[in-house]
Amino acid sequence: MAKLFNPLQVGAYTLSHRVTLAPMTRLRTTQPGDVPSAMMADFYGQRASDGGLEIVEAASVSVQARSYLGAASIYHDDQMEGWQAITKAVHAKGGRVFLQLIHGGRQSHVEMTGGVDPVAPSVVPFDGVAVTKDGFVPASPHRALGIDEIPGIVEDFRAAAQRAKDAGFDGVELHAANGYLVDQFIQDGTNQRSDSYGGPIQNRVRFLRETLEALISVWGAERVGVRISPSGEWGGISDSDPEATFSYVASVLDSYKIAYLHVIEPRVKGDDTLHHDHAPVATKYLRKHFSGPIIAAGGFDRESAIAIVESGDADLVAFGRHFSSNPDLPYRLKHDLPLTPYVRAAFWGGSEKAYSDFLTYEESQALETRTTVDEAENA
Numbered sequence: 149m150a151k152l153f154n155p156l157q158v159g160a161y162t163l164s165h166r167v168t169l170a171p172m173t174r175l176r177t178t179q180p181g182d183v184p185s186a187m188m189a190d191f192y193g194q195r196a197s198d199g200g201l202e203i204v205e206a207a208s209v210s211v212q213a214r215s216y217l218g219a220a221s222i223y224h225d226d227q228m229e230g231w232q233a234i235t236k237a238v239h240a241k242g243g244r245v246f247l248q249l250i251h252g253g254r255q256s257h258v259e260m261t262g263g264v265d266p267v268a269p270s271v272v273p274f275d276g277v278a279v280t281k282d283g284f285v286p287a288s289p290h291r292a293l294g295i296d297e298i299p300g301i302v303e304d305f306r307a308a309a310q311r312a313k314d315a316g317f318d319g320v321e322l323h324a325a326n327g328y329l330v331d332q333f334i335q336d337g338t339n340q341r342s343d344s345y346g347g348p349i350q351n352r353v354r355f356l357r358e359t360l361e362a363l364i365s366v367w368g369a370e371r372v373g374v375r376i377s378p379s380g381e382w383g384g385i386s387d388s389d390p391e392a393t394f395s396y397v398a399s400v401l402d403s404y405k406i407a408y409l410h411v412i413e414p415r416v417k418g419d420d421t422l423h424h425d426h427a428p429v430a431t432k433y434l435r436k437h438f439s440g441p442i443i444a445a446g447g448f449d450r451e452s453a454i455a456i457v458e459s460g461d462a463d464l465v466a467f468g469r470h471f472s473s474n475p476d477l478p479y480r481l482k483h484d485l486p487l488t489p490y491v492r493a494a495f496w497g498g499s500e501k502a503y504s505d506f507l508t509y510e511e512s513q514a515l516e517t518r519t520t521v522d523e524a525e526n527a
């Protein structure tokens with residue numbers, strides 16, 4: 149049996165396989181208030197498997213942290229019941245579930261941040277997008293954070309981590325990828341500060357360290373993961389030396405003994421594959437700097453997922469798009485069954501349709517048999 153389908157210890161948890169659900173923002177919370185909806189609980193419950201790990205879509209830690217209308221948040225009481233329904237649905241099937249925590253930084257719009265300018269480490273020209281009631285729109289101009297504002301944001305991460313605990317999650321993942329606020333501090337294309345949070349990489353990881361330590365103060369390191377995207381292009385982010393920067397980041401994270409390091413391969417940009425023919429590269433060079441479990445993500449299929457775990461460059465593989473349309477993905481991959489194609493038009497907002505109405509392989513087979521019988525009877 150390929151290692152992909154074998155058990156693994158990840159931080160505090162013994163998983164029974166390594167096929168992980170990648171976090172996917174699907175813009176299906178109830179408005180106003182970013183309240184997790186019943187269809188979200190269905191979605192995560194359907195994708196749960198005994199001993200499998202799911203990472204739930206990015207949840208904003210404050211109003212200032214929001215980027216996309218309809219996306220999840222975790223900073224007020226009315227959101228808690230919805231989150232509890234999600235953790236309950238996953239636990240009912242014996243699954244483990246982590247919540248990804250995010251601050252969008254400059255990837256936002258005044259309509260999402262409560263009418264104030266989005267914030268970033270520095271003011272750098274940016275032509276990215278946010279989602280408002282008008283759909284995808286250009287991000288609003290941002291302003292540089294004052295050094296005295298940073299402890300407040302770190303505290304927002306801590307409070308959100310506590311809420312995640314209260315909602316019954318098994319852990320949290322810090323979103324330090326895809327050009328959002330933590331990533332904006334790490335990479336020198338977006339961090340041009342001259343204070344103790346900018347300049348050399350030792351300073352640029354200060355915000356990462358502080359937010360991570362806030363999450364660890366609530367959960368302990370063995371229940372906290374971190375997601376990064378070396379050389380990723382989502383969010384107009386860039387660094388002058390990504391390999392050196394992220395090797396350093398990985399070694400810093402290694403020193404905390406966190407549950408896992410989650411790495412998005414640069415062949416993928418956000419929700420799309422840029423370079424179909426590129427082999428994984430980031431996990432390869434980061435493996436040397438991180439001794440705990442590595443989750444690889446971005447453009448994997450059955451064959452390449454099995455291969456990367458066998459090679460030792462990664463220990464688990466997170467699937468986004470394939471998991472969106474195959475609720476029983478771990479089962480299908482294990483038994484080499486055909487996959488249902490994903491529906492891009494339903495990625496960013498919508499109803500249950502092409503979201504929580506995908507069938508498992510067994511359900512689709514039963515339906516096919518029933519249809520054939522009906523047709524034979526009516527013939």
Ligand SMILES: Cc1cc2nc3c(=O)[nH]c(=O)nc-3n(C[C@H](O)[C@H](O)[C@H](O)COP(=O)(O)O)c2cc1C
Pocket residue numbers: 170171172173174205206248323325326375412416418419420445446447448466467468469470495496
């Ligand atoms: C609709 C959609 C929403 C996404 N939202 C998030 C998110 O909230 N957080 C995150 O870290 N990545 C997000 N991603 C990226 C995925 O986690 C994953 O890295 C990407 O889909 C590549 O993996 P895949 O090739 O298996 O789909 C999103 C991707 C899609 C398709």
